[in-house]
Amino acid sequence: MEAKLKTSTLVETNLTKGKKPGALIRWVKLLLQSKTGTVGFFVVLGVIVVAIFADIIAPHDPTKNNLEAMLQPPVWLDGGTSTYILGTDNLGRDILSRIIHGTRVSLLVGVFSVILAGIIGIVVGIISGYYGGIIDNILMRIVDSFLAIPSILFILVVLAVFDPSIFVLIIVIGFTNWVTYARVVRSEVLSIKEREFVKASRSIGTKNRTIMAKHIFPNIVSSFIVISTLSVATTIILEASLSFLGLGIQPPDVSWGGMLTDGRNYLATNWWLATFPGIAITVTVLGIIFLGDWLRDVLDPRIKGRK
Amino acid sequence: MKKFLLRRLLQIIPVLFIISFVVFVLVYLAGDPVALMLPEDASEADREALREALGLNEPFIYQYFHFVSDLITGNFGTSFRYNQEALPLVLERLPATFELAAASMVVAIIIAIPLGIYSARKRNSFVDLFITGGSVLGKAMPNFWLGIMLILILAVNYQFFPVSGRGTIAHLVLPAITLGTGIAAEMTRLIRSSMLEILQQDYIRTAKSKGVSDTFVVYKHAFRNSLIPVVTITALQVTHLVSGALITETVFSWPGLGQLLVQAVNGRDMAVVQAAVFVIAFLVIAINLITDIVYRLLDPRINYS
Amino acid sequence: MTVSITDEYLLKVEGLKKYFPTSSSMFGKTKNFLKAVDGVDFYVKKGETLGIVGESGCGKSTTGNTIIRLLEPTEGNIIFEGKDITKLSEREMQKIRKDIQMVFQDPFSSLNPRMRVFDIIAEPLRTHKVAKGKELENQIYELMETVGLDRSFANRFPHEFSGGQRQRIGIARALALKPKLIICDEPVSALDVSIQAQILNLLLDLQKKFNLTYIFIAHGIPAVKYISDRIAVMYMGEVVELASKEELFTHTMHPYTSGLISAVPVPDPTLRDRKNRVILEDDLPDQTNMPIGCRFYSRCPFATDRCKDEKPEFREVKENHFVACHYPLH
Amino acid sequence: GCSSDSSSGDKEGGNSEEGTEKTTLTIAQSADITTTDPQNSLSTTGDRVFRNVFSRLFYRDSNMEIQQELVESFESIDDVTWHFTLKEGVTFHNGDPLTAEDVKFSLERVMNDQSLKEYPYFTQLAEVNVVDDLTVEIVTDGPMPTILPLLAKSGSDVLPKKYFEEVGLEEFQKKPIGSGPYKFVEWKRDDRVILEANEDYFGDKPKWKEVIVRAIPESSTRVGELLTGGVDLATDIPPNEWDRINNEEGVSLATGETTRVMLLMLRHTEGFATADPRVREAIDLAINEKAIVDSVLKGTGVPVRSRVPEGVIGSNPDLYNSYVYDVEKAKELLAEAGYADGLEISFTAPKGRYPLDGEVAQLVVSMLEEVGIKANLQLLESSAFLDVYNSKKNEDLIMIALADGLFDASYSLVHYTKERAAGQTDYFNEKVEQLYHDAGRNLNSEERIKQYQEIQAIVAEERPHVFLFSQNANYGVSDKVNFTPRLDEVINFSDVTLK
Amino acid sequence: MSGKEALLEVKNLHTYFFTESGVVPSVNGVTFSVKKGETVGIVGESGCGKSVTSLSLLQLVDESGKIVEGEILFEGEDLTKFNKKQLRKVRGNKISMVFQEPLTSLNPVFTIGSQISEAIRLHQNISKEEAKLKTIEMLQKVGIPRADKHYYSFPHMLSGGMRQRVMIAMALSCRPQLLIADEPTTALDVTIQAQILHLMRELSQEYDTSIILITHDLGVVAEMVDRVIVMYAGQIVEQNNVFEIFKNPKHPYTKGLLNSTPKIHQLKDQLESIEGNVPNPFEMPAGCKFHPRCLFATDMCRNQEPPLFQSEDGSEVRCWLYEEQEVNQV
Numbered sequence A: 001m002e003a004k005l006k007t008s009t010l011v012e013t014n015l016t017k018g019k020k021p022g023a024l025i026r027w028v029k030l031l032l033q034s035k036t037g038t039v040g041f042f043v044v045l046g047v048i049v050v051a052i053f054a055d056i057i058a059p060h061d062p063t064k065n066n067l068e069a070m071l072q073p074p075v076w077l078d079g080g081t082s083t084y085i086l087g088t089d090n091l092g093r094d095i096l097s098r099i100i101h102g103t104r105v106s107l108l109v110g111v112f113s114v115i116l117a118g119i120i121g122i123v124v125g126i127i128s129g130y131y132g133g134i135i136d137n138i139l140m141r142i143v144d145s146f147l148a149i150p151s152i153l154f155i156l157v158v159l160a161v162f163d164p165s166i167f168v169l170i171i172v173i174g175f176t177n178w179v180t181y182a183r184v185v186r187s188e189v190l191s192i193k194e195r196e197f198v199k200a201s202r203s204i205g206t207k208n209r210t211i212m213a214k215h216i217f218p219n220i221v222s223s224f225i226v227i228s229t230l231s232v233a234t235t236i237i238l239e240a241s242l243s244f245l246g247l248g249i250q251p252p253d254v255s256w257g258g259m260l261t262d263g264r265n266y267l268a269t270n271w272w273l274a275t276f277p278g279i280a281i282t283v284t285v286l287g288i289i290f291l292g293d294w295l296r297d298v299l300d301p302r303i304k305g306r307k
Numbered sequence B: 001m002k003k004f005l006l007r008r009l010l011q012i013i014p015v016l017f018i019i020s021f022v023v024f025v026l027v028y029l030a031g032d033p034v035a036l037m038l039p040e041d042a043s044e045a046d047r048e049a050l051r052e053a054l055g056l057n058e059p060f061i062y063q064y065f066h067f068v069s070d071l072i073t074g075n076f077g078t079s080f081r082y083n084q085e086a087l088p089l090v091l092e093r094l095p096a097t098f099e100l101a102a103a104s105m106v107v108a109i110i111i112a113i114p115l116g117i118y119s120a121r122k123r124n125s126f127v128d129l130f131i132t133g134g135s136v137l138g139k140a141m142p143n144f145w146l147g148i149m150l151i152l153i154l155a156v157n158y159q160f161f162p163v164s165g166r167g168t169i170a171h172l173v174l175p176a177i178t179l180g181t182g183i184a185a186e187m188t189r190l191i192r193s194s195m196l197e198i199l200q201q202d203y204i205r206t207a208k209s210k211g212v213s214d215t216f217v218v219y220k221h222a223f224r225n226s227l228i229p230v231v232t233i234t235a236l237q238v239t240h241l242v243s244g245a246l247i248t249e250t251v252f253s254w255p256g257l258g259q260l261l262v263q264a265v266n267g268r269d270m271a272v273v274q275a276a277v278f279v280i281a282f283l284v285i286a287i288n289l290i291t292d293i294v295y296r297l298l299d300p301r302i303n304y305s
Numbered sequence C: 001m002t003v004s005i006t007d008e009y010l011l012k013v014e015g016l017k018k019y020f021p022t023s024s025s026m027f028g029k030t031k032n033f034l035k036a037v038d039g040v041d042f043y044v045k046k047g048e049t050l051g052i053v054g055e056s057g058c059g060k061s062t063t064g065n066t067i068i069r070l071l072e073p074t075e076g077n078i079i080f081e082g083k084d085i086t087k088l089s090e091r092e093m094q095k096i097r098k099d100i101q102m103v104f105q106d107p108f109s110s111l112n113p114r115m116r117v118f119d120i121i122a123e124p125l126r127t128h129k130v131a132k133g134k135e136l137e138n139q140i141y142e143l144m145e146t147v148g149l150d151r152s153f154a155n156r157f158p159h160e161f162s163g164g165q166r167q168r169i170g171i172a173r174a175l176a177l178k179p180k181l182i183i184c185d186e187p188v189s190a191l192d193v194s195i196q197a198q199i200l201n202l203l204l205d206l207q208k209k210f211n212l213t214y215i216f217i218a219h220g221i222p223a224v225k226y227i228s229d230r231i232a233v234m235y236m237g238e239v240v241e242l243a244s245k246e247e248l249f250t251h252t253m254h255p256y257t258s259g260l261i262s263a264v265p266v267p268d269p270t271l272r273d274r275k276n277r278v279i280l281e282d283d284l285p286d287q288t289n290m291p292i293g294c295r296f297y298s299r300c301p302f303a304t305d306r307c308k309d310e311k312p313e314f315r316e317v318k319e320n321h322f323v324a325c326h327y328p329l330h
Numbered sequence D: 001g002c003s004s005d006s007s008s009g010d011k012e013g014g015n016s017e018e019g020t021e022k023t024t025l026t027i028a029q030s031a032d033i034t035t036t037d038p039q040n041s042l043s044t045t046g047d048r049v050f051r052n053v054f055s056r057l058f059y060r061d062s063n064m065e066i067q068q069e070l071v072e073s074f075e076s077i078d079d080v081t082w083h084f085t086l087k088e089g090v091t092f093h094n095g096d097p098l099t100a101e102d103v104k105f106s107l108e109r110v111m112n113d114q115s116l117k118e119y120p121y122f123t124q125l126a127e128v129n130v131v132d133d134l135t136v137e138i139v140t141d142g143p144m145p146t147i148l149p150l151l152a153k154s155g156s157d158v159l160p161k162k163y164f165e166e167v168g169l170e171e172f173q174k175k176p177i178g179s180g181p182y183k184f185v186e187w188k189r190d191d192r193v194i195l196e197a198n199e200d201y202f203g204d205k206p207k208w209k210e211v212i213v214r215a216i217p218e219s220s221t222r223v224g225e226l227l228t229g230g231v232d233l234a235t236d237i238p239p240n241e242w243d244r245i246n247n248e249e250g251v252s253l254a255t256g257e258t259t260r261v262m263l264l265m266l267r268h269t270e271g272f273a274t275a276d277p278r279v280r281e282a283i284d285l286a287i288n289e290k291a292i293v294d295s296v297l298k299g300t301g302v303p304v305r306s307r308v309p310e311g312v313i314g315s316n317p318d319l320y321n322s323y324v325y326d327v328e329k330a331k332e333l334l335a336e337a338g339y340a341d342g343l344e345i346s347f348t349a350p351k352g353r354y355p356l357d358g359e360v361a362q363l364v365v366s367m368l369e370e371v372g373i374k375a376n377l378q379l380l381e382s383s384a385f386l387d388v389y390n391s392k393k394n395e396d397l398i399m400i401a402l403a404d405g406l407f408d409a410s411y412s413l414v415h416y417t418k419e420r421a422a423g424q425t426d427y428f429n430e431k432v433e434q435l436y437h438d439a440g441r442n443l444n445s446e447e448r449i450k451q452y453q454e455i456q457a458i459v460a461e462e463r464p465h466v467f468l469f470s471q472n473a474n475y476g477v478s479d480k481v482n483f484t485p486r487l488d489e490v491i492n493f494s495d496v497t498l499k
Numbered sequence E: 001m002s003g004k005e006a007l008l009e010v011k012n013l014h015t016y017f018f019t020e021s022g023v024v025p026s027v028n029g030v031t032f033s034v035k036k037g038e039t040v041g042i043v044g045e046s047g048c049g050k051s052v053t054s055l056s057l058l059q060l061v062d063e064s065g066k067i068v069e070g071e072i073l074f075e076g077e078d079l080t081k082f083n084k085k086q087l088r089k090v091r092g093n094k095i096s097m098v099f100q101e102p103l104t105s106l107n108p109v110f111t112i113g114s115q116i117s118e119a120i121r122l123h124q125n126i127s128k129e130e131a132k133l134k135t136i137e138m139l140q141k142v143g144i145p146r147a148d149k150h151y152y153s154f155p156h157m158l159s160g161g162m163r164q165r166v167m168i169a170m171a172l173s174c175r176p177q178l179l180i181a182d183e184p185t186t187a188l189d190v191t192i193q194a195q196i197l198h199l200m201r202e203l204s205q206e207y208d209t210s211i212i213l214i215t216h217d218l219g220v221v222a223e224m225v226d227r228v229i230v231m232y233a234g235q236i237v238e239q240n241n242v243f244e245i246f247k248n249p250k251h252p253y254t255k256g257l258l259n260s261t262p263k264i265h266q267l268k269d270q271l272e273s274i275e276g277n278v279p280n281p282f283e284m285p286a287g288c289k290f291h292p293r294c295l296f297a298t299d300m301c302r303n304q305e306p307p308l309f310q311s312e313d314g315s316e317v318r319c320w321l322y323e324e325q326e327v328n329q330v
Ligand SMILES: Nc1ncnc2c1ncn2[C@@H]1O[C@H](COP(=O)(O)OP(=O)(O)OP(=O)(O)O)[C@@H](O)[C@H]1O
Pocket: C020, C034, C035, C036, C054, C055, C056, C057, C058, C059, C060, C061, C062, C063, C219, C287
């Protein structure tokens, strides 16, 4: 028996063969495997770069009007000039520069409101799912209530009171959208807390707070990332809708939604006013959704496990 | 089932209570409606008189208490704008919005089910990519933009459909497409992923091993199962439908709840906002309850006792 | 590996019960309970292995989880090293937790997929502040080698391992605090036979090396028989028979045990037509509404009216051979 | 839904190209009426409906001259007492005769019920007495030069006393009854108001069998309806839609002036930069009103230097169609005032309340920037804007458009009195105060006009308000009908005629 | 071996999966046959290609899996050449399958009755009523009590054993010539397993159905089958009659499997495990695929893949150790 035991505890090495590639290279590989993922990644990267360097990239001051050059068509149409590549709007402002600057608002509002909503949602979701019982009951009734009020209504009423600045938009969208996260996170937590590694940790005597932070949280992060990317996309569109109702970002700040809204009245005659910001929104949202879909695929342990 | 229903019904009470509080705080924050009720040239004294008459000078708690006790007696207050009780104003709009919502759902279902299923069956094919791209596009287009484009092209240029208003079935087409497209986009993606999941289940293999044809496997064995998540999530989207209706109705001057709400919010006609939020919340809760029951019918595994 | 009688009990379980409420009516009057564990008595001596077998759902895991207070017992005493731990506060319990560790069934779900092997094994050491820094590192590498894992694996994630390797990680984690008792809840059920043997042998090896005491839970009798000194057979929340391994297999007393044993397929085709096989019907009573008499009544080939009406007592029929049956077979 | 029955009428109303004589007029407005109570509405959209359903003692013709409507003859007994004799044989839509009792009831209602929106305009009336069936006596609280304009103004509509008292307000709102050329049929909120011809109307026979007034808030949709023949007349066409209308056969654009003037209010309050007259002048000089009108408004507007536009009693022709613009001088003035290195001020403006208001505000900002004034623009949605305005939270600059409902300068110029300006512009000028007070009780209309004109001249120099332009109203009109806009923006349906 | 004709002949079957990370050769040249009335067992560790082999027979592998080479002759006709319609006629009718997970293999939203009668109606031109009667008859046959009531039960209302009986009823409802059972009892308790195996044996005798029984439990094999096929890494490594295999295993892998199986009928036993793990499909060793785990590996094994040596008695083994002794090579 002694001999047998020796061999049975032999170090297993067949997995050590071939050193694992670095994390970065692995992610690049995973990314390149998916066409849509690659497209999404580069679109999002591009949008972020544009947002950061808007001041450098934009050829004109986005708020500077030029009454001599009102409603100029894009460069490739009759009457267009290369000064205004994508044409000008009804105040003679450069559409390209406005789109470039609008990237900032759209991303800021999209990303930060999602982060805010995510933080609240994750905390509530984890607590509710992990402790269950009366705490869960109370929190879920609050969530139910919020879910029953269309969030746009909520946002409308709040924006009617506070000026719709970027900051206010982020706060109000964040504070209304957390419920979705809370729901999703809670249901994930319910299944994760039954997994044996949580039991294992409890059996050691780990504190609840530590379990939530070290075992539960990391395991919901990936599904959070997936829904949050989608949410960023939805928020960009939401900002446009709010602009339509007169409650989006107000000039002189430039947002895609605002451009789209102001330009809608010119769709029949000067189509470029609304079309280019529309394309910017669509491409960005598409990019984000593609990236999200890809993330869902690569972050899903089932799918990863299968390979 | 009885117990389940009873429990769900009891849960509605605290939910409505929380909603009442949230709504009241919102309305309270929204501040003074008096400014909007009087002309630009009205004097401060006129405004003060009106404020007093409306009881807006009372303290918060007192106002909230009043609000709740009024609610319990079914009194949602009087619309400043219409000078009329708020609740009938809201209820009067429900048929129009229902009509639009139902038609949009039909549009969405007509688009989403075949596309979603096809896309799942031909996963990663060119057509699948195309459908996925299309559904993302459908999601990325703001409702008002799509609505205006539809009017420009289908109503003004080609005159296939009337431009706006409510009336015949023809009037319903464009708004329903506008509102339905976004839902369809979401639903297509949902059906696709849910079908993909289901098509990998063991019982699909069992059905195939019995000699069931592929089409039958998809439509009989897989589809019904894939509907379960679709129904639940679609029910959760009811509030999104309301949001969409808000905009679509404005574009098409559809005399529904959405338009009423937009104008009530813009005009700070808070009694109407309150009544509408309550009615919508109530509907959402009711729809979710119905969904749970449908869910149970679709999925016999769930036992609510 | 026999244990002398004079060895003290490490663990003694008396009348342990764990009920799960299944439905609470609106006004809290009538409550239904699922009696997952319903009055279990046994003891475990230092250095021995107590096997617990039984069909799925008979309460094996619940018993294990209750001993380590993952579940609060409904009733009964759990005496560990002479101290009743059912009454301890969470803080006092913390000390005991160091001495009792668990190895879980599912090698896939018992390791946090987002944690590296190093951190998984380090968790108990960190929680109980046993070691830090370099010392912690050394201890972990040592543990990994003990269970047959190369230390170069420390930075990997669980999904990069095979089932057998993952189970080794789980064992390393359980060993980290040098516990006195390890509860193994079906540690080999999810593994292939060849890997099963690796793990069983590893457990035996470790037991020798560290003088460990095991409670080994499984529904597969062969594995339990291989590793255990004494075996408890559970049925519907109760222990129906408890004896040393040799005794249990040579002088099976409870009809359930004999049914269980004879149901195990024998890897020897020459024995396939062996006689006196008992095939038990799967006519199980409702677990929330147990019969008053013997719970095995409905499936027992030897049942009488007495079995139906009178609950058999769990008694020591022979020295160190306990059984709960009115008509023991031997 | 309960929708199908209403549709048929609409279709025919809009597109009656089927050869039969067109008998339905369809009008699209940018907003719905909010009530059917003519005394509780101040909106132009409401007025357009009420004007055709109710009648008043007087009315304004298309030249804004006051004419007798229900009144056969009238005389002024003394400074404060008036007698009006009503026309004979006038009936309400329900057949009841219209008598002095109805006039008394209607005027007393609006004089006494504070909750009515028209109430503030009627505070000068002291008593209404019935002399006989067809004679009413009105007593004012002092000499009242504006009594006839008031009786021709919205809110003076005569309601049927008997019917109103019988059914009560609630019922009355569901089925309002007047004595105008059109009878109320149905109101579907946020959709349409349907009226039909009143064959028993005491004046000229109504021209249309049916009139439908639709509410279409989205301007491109409104234009779409016009282009496809869904409506015959669409109001509030913003300049950006003009090309669409001009490029299309069968529709054209009609532009008319209004009394609405877009202006900036400047704080005179101590501590604000705008308290310095040089800064105020610099602001006025920095803004090229003409350029704004010509560019964004495409010429539909008139630069003005007064709040009282042409066509309103008391207007000052010197200040109409005039503006000051001198960037260099503005810079000098700023330098003099000590702002050579630039000046930062706050600027509140509405967005979506008036046509292209947001754009105008942004232009103003960039023009101010030219002279070194950095205006921090706060564009607010309509109600938030009104909140700031009404609660007097406006700081240096606030932009607003104000109209004159009475067609009398007294209505507008009250803003320059101490009491009214308090907290808003904090403007005060002894002379203006005196002139305004005198004019208010002056029954000599020529002298009165002089007084008002003088006020305007002073204001144009002292600039509590910097005026931008008087707005035009733009209508899209189908070629099937003739339509001429009026200064008061009201539409008499019978004035719209078939071509 | 009996002289009965072969019902199924699988020749040089290769099934590969074309995944994003590369081609997985899950079944790599498998050749075997099943005679009428014969029960053939396929054993091997997890992932060795047992399920893929069986799914390939009816072409039920996932979309990404393709039969890249080989013939599957059933009653002399090559199933790989069949079009979809022809295949459907065979599926469930002439060849039917029972899967491992009885819960997930039944559609949760349809009653068990409708699922069985669907199978019957697909292949027999009978009315709904008749199909229902037949279904109830089948349910009775597999020992479901109150079959007419349970006709309307949903899968989740039944216990695991009952569900597996339903699966068997469904599979046998059209009296197939061949039943493929992929680990039909792995998810069940031993007591239930005994019942199910017993049932399968009885029914196959009654209907004269051939069975391919896939399992990793050597005990089950020993109890049930006539002939055993041992698979490793997508290939057959040994094939022989059941008595021979247990008495005299040839391939080191087979020996290893036997030695690592705990035996309940011997009081004292020792387990020997096979070291290491099943190779990763992307890192298949050169030469004999088993050599890294083989105690007898030579240089030859490391470099050259052994063919399947066939001996006179019909047994086959893929190992260089038997080179000299063998007569034929396949
Ligand atoms: N948290 C719980 N709530 C309610 N019932 C439970 C809970 N945990 C276990 N049970 C029930 O208690 C009974 C015993 O469960 P337990 O997990 O102890 O069985 P087991 O013998 O370990 O079975 P297995 O072999 O399947 O692991 C089962 O009927 C189970 O459904």
